[in-house]
Structure formats: C-alpha cells, structure tokens
Amino acid sequence: MTEPPGASYPAAGSQDVSVTTPLDPALPAQLLHVALDAAHRASHLLTEQRPADLRVASKSSPTDPVTVMDKASERLIVETVRAVRPDDGVFGEEGSDSAGSSGVVWVIDPIDGTVNYLYAHPHWSVSIAAEVDGEVVAGVVTAPVLDETYAAVVGGGASITTGGKTRRLEFRSAPPLEQALIGTGFGYAPERRRSQGRVLAELIPRVRDIRRDGSAALDICAVALGRLDGYYERGVNRWDTAAAGLVAREAGVRVGGLRGDRDSPQMTVAAPEPLFRTLAGVLAELEADRD
Ligand code: IPD
Ligand code: CA
Numbered sequence: 001m002t003e004p005p006g007a008s009y010p011a012a013g014s015q016d017v018s019v020t021t022p023l024d025p026a027l028p029a030q031l032l033h034v035a036l037d038a039a040h041r042a043s044h045l046l047t048e049q050r051p052a053d054l055r056v057a058s059k060s061s062p063t064d065p066v067t068v069m070d071k072a073s074e075r076l077i078v079e080t081v082r083a084v085r086p087d088d089g090v091f092g093e094e095g096s097d098s099a100g101s102s103g104v105v106w107v108i109d110p111i112d113g114t115v116n117y118l119y120a121h122p123h124w125s126v127s128i129a130a131e132v133d134g135e136v137v138a139g140v141v142t143a144p145v146l147d148e149t150y151a152a153v154v155g156g157g158a159s160i161t162t163g164g165k166t167r168r169l170e171f172r173s174a175p176p177l178e179q180a181l182i183g184t185g186f187g188y189a190p191e192r193r194r195s196q197g198r199v200l201a202e203l204i205p206r207v208r209d210i211r212r213d214g215s216a217a218l219d220i221c222a223v224a225l226g227r228l229d230g231y232y233e234r235g236v237n238r239w240d241t242a243a244a245g246l247v248a249r250e251a252g253v254r255v256g257g258l259r260g261d262r263d264s265p266q267m268t269v270a271a272p273e274p275l276f277r278t279l280a281g282v283l284a285e286l287e288a289d290r291d
Contacts, residue, residue, distance in 0.1 A: 023132055028153040031104065031130035032138040035243075036151065038080040042073045042110060042126045043144035046117070054118060064188035065114050070094050073110035077128060081106050088130075093239045105131045109239035112141075113215030122146055127217040129242035139243030141217045150221040150247045158224055158250035171252030172226040174275040175208075177282065180229035183211045183219040187235040192291060196234060199288040206282065216268075220244035223270045224251035230271030230279050234289055241268055258284045 046069055054067035074094040081088060089100030092108035099105065106128065111117050113124030122145035129139040135154070142149040150169075152158035158169040174180060182203070186196050204210055211228060213219060216236045221244050222228040241263060245255045254276040257267045267289040269280050283289070 028137040032151060032153050034081055034084055035128040035130060035138055035140040038077045039126050039128050039140045039142045041080055042077050043142055045076055046073055047144050061188040065118055070111045070114055074108055077108050077110060103132055107131060107239050107242040109217060112217040112240055116214045123213045123215055123218060125215050125217050127243045136242050136246045139246040141221050141243050141247060143218055152247040152250040158247045160225060169224045169251035174229040174272045177207060177275060177278045179208050180275055181208050183213060183222060183228040183231040185212060185216055185233045192235060195291045199286050202286050216240040217244040220248050220270050223253050224248045230275050232269045232279060232283055234267050235265055236268050237265060258289050
C-alpha cells in the first residue's frame with residue numbers, strides 16, 4: 001500500500017468545482033450553523049436510537065467495521081444539509097459523493113471511531129466540514145458521550161463547548177519531543193499495522209508517552225485543547241481530518257505532512273511549532289510515511 005509522494009485527498013464527485021467569486025465573508029459562519037445543527041441531530045440519533053443489534057459488517061479488512069448507525073448518521077447529516085443547501089456537494093465516509101453546483105462541499109465522517117462506538121467506549125465523534133473551492137472554511141467535531149463540541153470557522157478562531165459553556169481555544173506551546181505526549185492511530189490492514197508498529201517502537205523511547213484513543217478527529221482536537229502535545233498518523237482520510245484540521249489550525253496548531261508536504265493520507269502530523277518540526281523530522285527519518 002503506497003501512495004505517490006505528496007498524494008492529496010481525492011475531491012468529491014467527478015467534476016472539478018471552481019469558485020471564481022471571492023468568498024462571501026458571511027458564508028463560513030452560515031455554514032458552521034448548518035454543520036452544528038447536523039452534528040447535533042446525528043449525535044441525538046447515535047446516542048438515543050442506538051439499536052441492540054448494530055448489524056456490523058466489515059469494510060477494508062475484517063477489523064474495519066461499519067454499522068447500521070454509521071449509514072443512518074451519514075444519511076441524516078446529508079438530509080439536514082440538503083434541506084437548507086440543496087445545491088451543495090457531499091463527500092462522506094459511507095459513500096456520499098457528489099460535487100454539487102454551489103462550490104460548497106460537505107466532508108462528513110458520520111462516526112469517527114466506529115470501533116469505540118461498537119464497544120460503547122465513549123471516545124467517538126461526528127465530524128462535519130464545509131469546503132469552499134477545496135479549502136475547509138467551517139468545521140465541527142462533536143463527541144456526544146464526552147459532552148464536547150469543537151467548532152471553527154476560517155479566520156474566526158476555534159472553540160470548545162462543554163457543560164453548556166463555550167470557550168475559545170487559545171494557542172498553547174508544547175514541550176520538547178522528549179517530554180511530549182503524542183497521540184496516534186493505526187490502520188485496519190495487517191501489513192500497514194506492522195509498519196506502524198515498527199515506527200512506534202522507534203518513537204516511544206524518545207517521547208513522554210503515546211496515546212491511542214481511537215478517533216483521529218478527536219485526537220487532532222485534543223492537540224488544539226492541550227490534552228495531547230502532538231499527533232501523527234499514516235492512512236487517515238479527508239473525512240477524519242477536515243473539520244479537526246481547521247479546529248487545530250485556528251487554535252495555532254500546525255497541521256501538515258512530512259518534508260514540507262500538506263497533510264494527506266500518506267501522513268498527517270499536528271503539533272504546535274517547534275514540536276511539529278521535531279516530530280515531523282523524526283517521522284521522516286523513520287520513513288513513517290512508507291510501508
Ligand atoms: C478511524 C479512527 C481511528 C484511526 C483510523 C480511522 P473510523 O476512523 O479515526 O482513530 O486510527 O485510522 O480509520 O474508521 O472509525 O471512522
Ligand atoms: Ca467513520
């Protein structure tokens with residue numbers, strides 16, 4: 001499994017959508033409002049209408065699950081968005097893929113952390129991002145069982161809402177790599193996991209410790225919050241990182257790939273500078289973006 005160097009996330013639909021007019025300054029906040037509504041409806045569905053039988057099927061490997069609720073959540077999010085913005089495109093983990101005609105594309109992970117959802121482990125989320133001309137301008141990551149909702153609009157900062165209170169996520173500095181708490185995750189294919197295990201074995205003696213919580217979107221938001229100092233993972237998809245990447249960037253966290261590339265399925269790293277540079281440098285030395 002190798003992606004070409006600098007591989008980027010695939011675009012929604014078959015046609016390229018280019019927006020030639022400048023971004024309407026009111027649009028990101030309007031899109032955020034729609035994303036929050038869709039995320040709250042999906043959260044309600046996933047927590048209040050969870051059936052006893054999740055009708056689990058496997059996707060890319062026997063350990064990669066999809067449940068009836070992943071699909072129901074994606075359907076509800078698409079319906080909610082389309083009810084108010086019928087011309088927008090959608091790109092979701094469970095198969096929604098249309099470019100639309102408005103220039104806005106919604107990037108949706110209806111459950112990020114499906115394995116955790118399956119085991120009733122609280123660490124899962126719903127992730128919804130709105131892109132204009134391929135750039136994320138609004139994003140929401142909500143973790144209903146944890147009672148945490150992260151939100152951001154481009155140029156407008158990022159926030160967390162918990163316990164009914166919203167506060168801005170401010171820039172936080174991170175310690176040097178030797179003192180850093182680093183989050184990561186693993187793919188579903190055995191050969192990918194073997195190479196991820198090799199990288200981890202080299203990295204773990206050089207950091208404070210490692211966490212594997214099981215939702216890439218929440219891991220990246222955790223860096224914005226200061227619950228992790230940094231995060232890296234090979235193999236995450238655009239729906240895992242779109243909303244959380246904006247939350248992190250708006251909180252002053254650098255999100256990117258290795259060797260100056262953009263973040264992509266090949267590698268995603270998130271950390272405040274200068275930790276980003278050190279972590280990305282070590283990961284490049286370890287060839288963590290190759291199998
Ligand atoms: C997974 C989670 C996990 C990460 C995997 C992802 P899913 O997403 O984000 O933390 O390690 O790479 O595939 O499959 O639960 O949506
Ligand atoms: Ca998912």
